[in-house]
Amino acid sequence: MPLASIDEYGVVFDYDDTGAPPGSSDYITLIITHGVYYTNGIFFRLRPYAAPLNLRLVLLNFRENGKSTRFSDDEVKILAGTDLEPKAAFMKQRVKELAAFFVWYIRKENIPIQKEVDGRKTGGFTWIAWSAASAYGVSFFGFPEVIPENQQQLIEKYMRAYVLFDPTHSVVGGHPRTLDELYNVFLDPSIPAADKSLQGPYWVPKLVGKYSRSAQYAYDSLSVDNIGNLPPLLEFLGKLQTMPDPVRLDLLPPEETTEPFGVWRSFMPIISIDPPAFYGPAFDRALTQGFGGEGSGRTYFPNVKFEYVATMQALPETVYGAYWVKRMVLEYQERGTKTRGFNLRLVKDAAHGWHWEEPGEFIKFFASIV
Template structure:
């Protein structure tokens, strides 16, 4: 069982609970992979990665986002901002992410980015809806002090977008398809019951025959499949890693109106704004990881993000550089079902960017 510590960051003293695999013995160029978990399933869902980290020259740090076990809860005022879709809510998330990364880099004296820019430093990962958490630190530069970015620049070299749903970018659904969505299922009367359905839907293994078409037609829209990660998860682990109340209070409002247009603007600024790509952490690279048997929300997020990036490049624009990494035979919980294979794919992606 992972041992958790508490970081108190920034002038507000916001607390983040985290577990750390520790410095890699004998290495002065290891990369620190900081992971922010998704909705309902907290950082314990990544604890299998910790004992595997050093073999990849990685230090893995798994963080409980605010509202989750051991980390600061949101105030009622902040929850109101979230429910109203206010930019201020995302700005504060971005500031606190930057403050945590600074805290960890400086407190634990981790290696800085190497001259070749392929080792050392920090790769910050968001899983699922927490991709919006990672993008928050890039999409609101006017609210994050310039010196914060300057202190972080010698460390932060990669942002890993791990299997994000289309909501993490604020994309819309296109085409006339009967796409199942647990958030809008009219047969589910309460938010709590939506999350009970969500457990099986989000952790199933799906079959998407053609993700190259650029269309939503032909994706797998089943409510769940015969094989789901949660079916093979011990009750003890579920008790540790599943926090329905935190998700209902916070994450549920991230994937619906009125926050979705605000998230859309954040993603455009963070990833595709040329001026910000040039001036805010200009050496930062982006790796978008998609699991090919994940649920359709993430497949659609991948299709749309790839399409938007390639469109920018075709027009001669210069967004943040992307690599797109596909993991076959993997679902949204590949880090739980196949931790060694997942960490191998991530380690390769963050150390061979642009050469994959």
């Protein structure tokens, strides 16, 4: 896989690139980022389906994954601390690094600029953040002012959309819940610690298994268009399936798709940064300020729309995230708050590992919305 050397920050990013579709000069690039425990290998099944849809896939490994630069011990200590300010500064640094990668890639590969001809939009790139990857995306759009002005201007010419694909509740500001309110097998003291380890029997089923028995309820509950029809939160959580349907434990070959190193060292601490104090305000700002909505001053990425894709057979934490955002958007509508372009798309018959289980259907769906 190629390596991107972001010299200004002393960082290297590891990524996979399908290359331009043969003969195409107006293709769309999808930059896809992974969540906790997984590497970009979790998306490799998508590669054969890209070119026929005029897509180029760039599958990026975050730091601590693959050959991307690891965090220093001092950086990790920041995440282990209790002070929010240095953690916020840590995430803003990640924003600058990712912006530098986007600019580096655009210039290196000379991808088609986005444009519209006869009502058809071509070129440019869309960022798809799976699961916990939206910790980085919400920070990116919540604190865009840290990106150098020349980089902002270039990215704005190319960036089409940002897709939050099944983000966990914490990174969209969802408040922590008790174990009784939102069951999590990893927090259950009755489950032996060995069973909850990366090698234990719960990781893969919990993260990418299907929670099919509550999918119809979740879909119907989140399909409402009036906040008065949205079920109360605890009622909603109480009706979600808490353990996945049985799955094959060999569904995801670990040597091709996973990176245990950074799970507890950095990624779990990253998504655990105070949701009410950090991710919630950042997500609100990303949706309502800095792009021509509420507030004044510089607009950031004003034409980038947000697509929120929520699979209803996903683990309860991500379905809770969809509820949280649905309520947020309905409250905006009720107050008359202007937001950037935003769509919440519910997929009833898919789970968190949709891209692995049904790569052809997955890529067709995402090609239709980006």
